[in-house]
Amino acid sequence: REGSRAVPARAPQARVSSRDRGLGLQPALLAGLERLSIGRPTAVQRLAIPALRRGRSALCAAETGSGKTLAYLLPLLERLLGRPEAAAEAAGPAAPRGLVVLPSRELAAQVGAVAAALCAPAGLAVRGLTGGGAAGGLRRQLRAPPPGPAVLLGTPGALREALRRRFLALERLRWMVLDEADSLMDESFTEMQVVVVGATFPVGLSETLAKFTDVGRFVTLGTQSLHCLPPHVQQKFVRLKGQDKLPELLQLLKERPSSGGAVLIFCNSASTVNWLSYIMDDHKIKHLRLQGQMSAAARAGIFASFQKDDVSVLVCTDLASRGLDTSNVQLVVNYDFPDTLQDYLHRAGRVGRVGSKARGAVVSFVTHRWDVDLVRKIETTHVERLKDEGYLIFL
Structure with missing residues (x-):
């Protein structure tokens, strides 16, 4: 998770230019990175981006402050750009193609700022969904120009309420990210690309995931400093x-x-x-x-x-x-x-x-x-x- 001085973000400063052919990112995403003034890829980004671009579900674990937000957003947005779909019914519920579930409204707003900067040059709409208000507030948060938001970032309670009220539909969903997974577990997994992200993973996480999805198809991506105190602090x-x-x-x-x-x-x-x-x-x-x-x-x-x-x-x-x-x-x-x-x-x-x-x-x-x-x-x-x-x- 990284921070840029220009935009509040978990994405670390890491310029990823067109010279980084190994990442193979589309020009629209490179333009988004320029907006964020991001520097060279971090270790977890070099590890995760190629694997996630291939469509692998993953457990992505790396130390705090290492750049996990961009590590999952970049390849998953790349997949949406590479597989455009017909517009959803304008009159129906919001039907995003990408979903990021986060444990708090503050984190949803922060990751949303990064996602919006990346998606703007590509013309992908991003929306955040957080609770704490009336049902009309949930509906307003989901509004976006047709075909609605391509990427939705939400907290569990708000997502559950939006689904219950049928403001939100998941049939077009192509990928889902569970961020801060050890503080976020819900029986909402389906057979799609799933990325589970965190700086710490509890014992028994794989057993918990196995109740909802096939963990045998997951690739595990982890940095060497995982679960270690920062040595320079x-x-x-x-x-x-x-x-x-x-x-x-x-x-x-x-x-x-x-x-x-x-x-x-x-x-x-x-x-x-x-x-x-x-x-x-x-x-x-x-x-x-x-x-x-x-x-x-x-x-x-x-x-x-x-x-x-x-x-x-x-x-x-x-x-x-x-x-x-x-x-x-x-x-x-x-x-x-x-x-x-x-x-x-x-x-x-x-x-x-x-x-x-x-x-x-x-x-x-x-x-x-x-x-x-x-x-x-x-x-x-x-x-x-x-x-x-x-x-x-x-x-």
Whole structure:
């Protein structure tokens, strides 16, 4: 997942020019990449694009910030361009040919911006479908000039409701992507090209997929750094009592220079996000908050504002840990230590991403016995590599 300064995106900076004959992309997509100011292909893109262009269903796993968005969008859009179809009935439900399912409205908006830039030169319509409003809102989101959207990006709840109300039909669907697959599983697989994307894959994923589709036809695409902590990002673990976390955080924020980049502060619950936000208001610390219990209207635009550097501190739940472009972030603070290694990897992956100006750091407050157990697991898995680089510190 990559970030361009020009367009909020998960797609990393990676110029793919007409000289890259190995990728074999059509001129319209190359023009879209020019609009995004994308640089050379990343490892996962070089691996995935040829395989997906051949129509293979795939499990695509690579570390956060590695360019997975473009890795799946480019070859799948190429397939739509290579096989044009007759227009759908204008009066009927929207009938996209490509579908990307994402776990949050923020991620759907971000990936949608990348898809729209790629599709515009090719004349392919892109629409996003997210919930949180009345049925009329779903219908309006699906409107597009005939033959309707060629590519649809949606969250599970909104897609389910649109299908239930028959605003959406899937009979023309040629491919589907499940992005952030470990937080997104639904009994909606059909016999089409399926691409399952993620930075972490849970144990038993293949068994789960086998309930819905033939996993024997999948090709597995994975990078060498999958499930590894970013070696260039400093990991700092601070052991303290629960009552000392707030003073430690406030001191950390007050000592941070104004040029120190954006800060993500992760909490394990919406209630902690809200409480911490009130405390920061009292201390005149300008910030935003983002958590899943907020209304759709309240959430709209919050992360976009954070990406624009309007406000440099975001207090959030793990809603902000998956896939979102955080190339402006230089510090992640785990105010609450995450529950699993996978959650830690996703949070840590918010810094040191492709396109970031600084390596960044992760500071984690360790308070409970079970937190210590997870730190030991992280240490056992990654310590030798990171100590050699000088990027793992225990206090």
